[in-house]
Amino acid sequence: MSGTNRVSTLLGALRRVLCLAPVPAGRSPAFLRDRLLALPLLTVIAFGSLALAYGDVHDDSSRIAHRTGPALVELTRAEIALDQAQKEAESVLGGPELIGLGQTYPTLITRATQNLNEAAQSPALSASQRQGLQVVSGLVVDYNGYIGTADRNRDDPTLKRAYLSYALSMLCETTDSGGSAGKGAGSGGGAGTPARCADRAVRGYEATTIQDRIGSLERSLRTDLDDEAGWGTGPAVLAAVACAAYALLAVGLVRTLVFLKERFRLLSLPLAATALPLLAVPVLVLGTLQVQHAQGAVRRIADGDLARISSTSPAVQPARTSGAAPVPGSVDASQQRIDGAMRRAHSAGWASVTGYILPVGLVGAAVTGWALLAYRRDYVRVPAREAFQ
Numbered sequence: 001m002s003g004t005n006r007v008s009t010l011l012g013a014l015r016r017v018l019c020l021a022p023v024p025a026g027r028s029p030a031f032l033r034d035r036l037l038a039l040p041l042l043t044v045i046a047f048g049s050l051a052l053a054y055g056d057v058h059d060d061s062s063r064i065a066h067r068t069g070p071a072l073v074e075l076t077r078a079e080i081a082l083d084q085a086q087k088e089a090e091s092v093l094g095g096p097e098l099i100g101l102g103q104t105y106p107t108l109i110t111r112a113t114q115n116l117n118e119a120a121q122s123p124a125l126s127a128s129q130r131q132g133l134q135v136v137s138g139l140v141v142d143y144n145g146y147i148g149t150a151d152r153n154r155d156d157p158t159l160k161r162a163y164l165s166y167a168l169s170m171l172c173e174t175t176d177s178g179g180s181a182g183k184g185a186g187s188g189g190g191a192g193t194p195a196r197c198a199d200r201a202v203r204g205y206e207a208t209t210i211q212d213r214i215g216s217l218e219r220s221l222r223t224d225l226d227d228e229a230g231w232g233t234g235p236a237v238l239a240a241v242a243c244a245a246y247a248l249l250a251v252g253l254v255r256t257l258v259f260l261k262e263r264f265r266l267l268s269l270p271l272a273a274t275a276l277p278l279l280a281v282p283v284l285v286l287g288t289l290q291v292q293h294a295q296g297a298v299r300r301i302a303d304g305d306l307a308r309i310s311s312t313s314p315a316v317q318p319a320r321t322s323g324a325a326p327v328p329g330s331v332d333a334s335q336q337r338i339d340g341a342m343r344r345a346h347s348a349g350w351a352s353v354t355g356y357i358l359p360v361g362l363v364g365a366a367v368t369g370w371a372l373l374a375y376r377r378d379y380v381r382v383p384a385r386e387a388f389q
Contacts, residue, residue, distance in 0.1 A: 032376040035256050039372065040365035042252060043274070046245035047361020050281070051354065053238035054288060058351035060228040061291050064298050065342040067124035068225045072218060073335050074122070076306050078115035079214050080331065081108045082140070086171055089147050093154055093164060101151050109144050116140065119217075129220055136213045143170045143210060172211040218307070225302055229295035250278055260375065270371040274364040284357075287350040294345035298338050305334045 085108035092101055119125070120133045150163035168174055253275045260266045309331060 029376070031259060032372055035252065036369060036372040036376065039249065039252050039256065040369040042245050042249040043361055043365040043368060046242055046249050047277075047357055047364070049238045049242040049245065050284070051357040051361070053235040053242060054284060054357060055354045056232065056235045056238075057288050057292060058347065058354055061295060061342065061345075061347040062351060063124065064225060064228050064295055065339075065347060067122055068221055068228060069298055069302070069335075069338045071119045071122040071124040072221050072225070072302055072306055073331060073338070074115045074119040075214055075218050075221070076309055076331050076334075078112045078119065079211065080309070081112035081115060082143075082171060082210060084108050085112065085147075086168060089150070089167070090164065093150055093160055100154070101147070105147070109140070113137070113140060124221065124224065129217055132213060132217055136210055136217070139170055139210050139213070143167050146170065170210060172209050222302055222307070225299055229292075229299040231292070246278060246281055250275070253278075256372075264375070266375070268371060268375070270367050274368050277360050277364060284350075284353065287346070287353075291345045291347050291350055294341045294347060297341040301334055301337050301341070305337070306331070309334065 085105055088105045088108060089101065092105070116133060116137050120130055120137070125133065146163045146167035150160045150167065153159040153163065165174075253271060257268055257271055257275075260268050260271075
């Protein structure tokens with residue numbers, strides 16, 4: 001029974017501190033003392049947890065818009081440029097005409113190299129991802145060397161085909177016209193059986209070709225994007241804490257204002273002013289949901305359009321010229337959709353509010369504590385310590 005009484009006493013004290021219990025007559029000093037402790041503490045908890053959860057979501061938004069998304073786009077551009085370069089080399093050097101590569105192939109290789117460099121400079125990449133991309137850049141240099149050697153030996157059909165086959169085996173998994181796949185230099189490159197890129201079945205650490213290594217990096221970045229676009233356990237817990245603290249804070253402020261009005265005929269302007277920032281919380285919640293929806297849209301674009309373009313790059317159209325409309329389903333269209341999703345969500349504007357949330361809460365807690373301390377001193381006669389002895 002004593003245990004039950006202790007639990008009841010504890011629950012009663014908790015309800016009293018959280019402003020959920022009625023205030024008996026003559027308990028004004030105790031009520032204001034409890035409010036002096038509870039309201040500033042709830043204010044700090046509510047605004048602090050909101051600031052952390054809000055900042056986490058909008059930091060993810062910034063990473064998606066300026067790091068992970070652009071890095072994925074650059075890798076896809078590099079992959080497409082390399083495939084176009086291979087087709088250009090085969091078209092020019094595969095025929096009977098003794099002509100050189102011309103300007104199209106070097107332009108495509110330069111474009112692919114620039115795209116890889118842009119991706120490597122992105123803060124979205126981890127140290128291991130950046131190291132993997134450096135390996136890809138080195139393989140592209142070797143690949144370009146084989147194509148250049150094939151070009152220099154274009155008057156020797158056997159050497160020319162051999163070096164083209166070496167280059168193709170570095171670019172992708174190869175298969176001959178009969179459907180057999182291989183990975184060695186010149187695999188599938190025998191006379192009458194021109195090699196082609198096979199379906200991409202190599203995954204993870206087995207990836208050795210340029211295409212497979214780029215694909216592995218893209219999958220790794222998509223995993224990072226999924227983590228960034230999701231709520232995450234930490235922000236979800238902080239958001240729940242913030243909601244509970246704001247509800248208790250709103251109840252406490254309203255009951256305190258009513259108590260001061262009824263007991264002392266006092267309209268507390270400082271406490272009313274500290275309640276005003278609570279009205280902005282629903283707006284911030286709506287803004288966060290809007291940004292979270294945009295993050296999900298970017299994730300769907302990356303997992304859908306960009307992944308499909310990447311996996312079917314042999315069929316994509318050449319890169320558009322400056323000023324032309326983007327081809328539907330192209331990398332340009334996907335990038336515009338990503339930029340448009342984040343722009344329509346006003347992610348930068350919502351993120352700029354992050355730095356003000358906690359300072360507003362601290363100011364509110366200080367004003368609340370100062371006002372209640374003044375009211376307790378000026379309107380309530382607090383008994384001397386000796387009266388309780």
